[in-house]
Amino acid sequence: MSFTNDVAVLPEVSINELQLTAVSPKFRVINISINLIWTIIVLLGIFLVDTGLFFETNEWMANNRVWLYAIVAFLGLWAVTYHVFADPIIQYAVREQDLHFQAGLFFRKLVSQPILRVQHIELKRGPIERKAGLATLQVFSAGGGSHTFEIPGLDYETAISLRKFIINHKDLSIDE
Numbered sequence: 001m002s003f004t005n006d007v008a009v010l011p012e013v014s015i016n017e018l019q020l021t022a023v024s025p026k027f028r029v030i031n032i033s034i035n036l037i038w039t040i041i042v043l044l045g046i047f048l049v050d051t052g053l054f055f056e057t058n059e060w061m062a063n064n065r066v067w068l069y070a071i072v073a074f075l076g077l078w079a080v081t082y083h084v085f086a087d088p089i090i091q092y093a094v095r096e097q098d099l100h101f102q103a104g105l106f107f108r109k110l111v112s113q114p115i116l117r118v119q120h121i122e123l124k125r126g127p128i129e130r131k132a133g134l135a136t137l138q139v140f141s142a143g144g145g146s147h148t149f150e151i152p153g154l155d156y157e158t159a160i161s162l163r164k165f166i167i168n169h170k171d172l173s174i175d176e
Contacts (some may be wrong), residue, residue, distance in 0.1 A: 003010050018100055020091035026132045027153025028087035032080050034128070039076025039140035046072065092151045094162060096169075099139060101149045111149045121163050124150070137168075 029057045050065050051059060081145040086105035095101040099118075102110045104127075141148040154162070 011055070018093045018095075020093045020102060022088060023090050023092070023151065023153030024134055024155050025089070026134055028083060030128055030132055030153075031083040031087055033085060035076060035079040039072060039079070039153050042076075043069065064119055085152070090151075090153065094165065099166070101151055113139055113141055113145075113148050114165055115169050118166055119143075122147075123159055123163060125156070138161055 004067045006026070033071065046065070046068050048054065050061060080107065086103075087101060089105060091102045099113045099115060100110060101113075105152055119140045119142045120139040121140070124138055125134070129135060133156050134152075135153055135154050136150050136152045138147040138150040140146075151159075151162075
């Protein structure tokens, strides 16, 4: 078969036909919980400064305390609302020859990576992820200094099996 650069003869493979898999629902709960906790901590900090228990509050704080409470509460509510709608959109697909990752609420992106171009894979787990039984799979492509993409919120067993699949697939295709 000879090489052709004719767009009219390209195979019709629709990216919309991908069978994407959502990340674990625990990931959404964790993100919402972390944002709520941080919002409450900051609001409590403002409250402690506002009450003057530890030191006397200045005039600026007395005049702007309502705005501080409102801004922090709005930003916290915005972050929680964002994760309620954005986290279910985080999805991935693994096919025989490639990986795909989709994310983004306002600006949707779909990243595709051929498995043969994967340089290495890292499994990342912070303390909260370990407690929830989740992991983040980072995929590094050849020629890049940082990861091409990462799939957060995977069940630990799923992340391990995806990693093994990619490593085994790369080994098989090198031998051919």
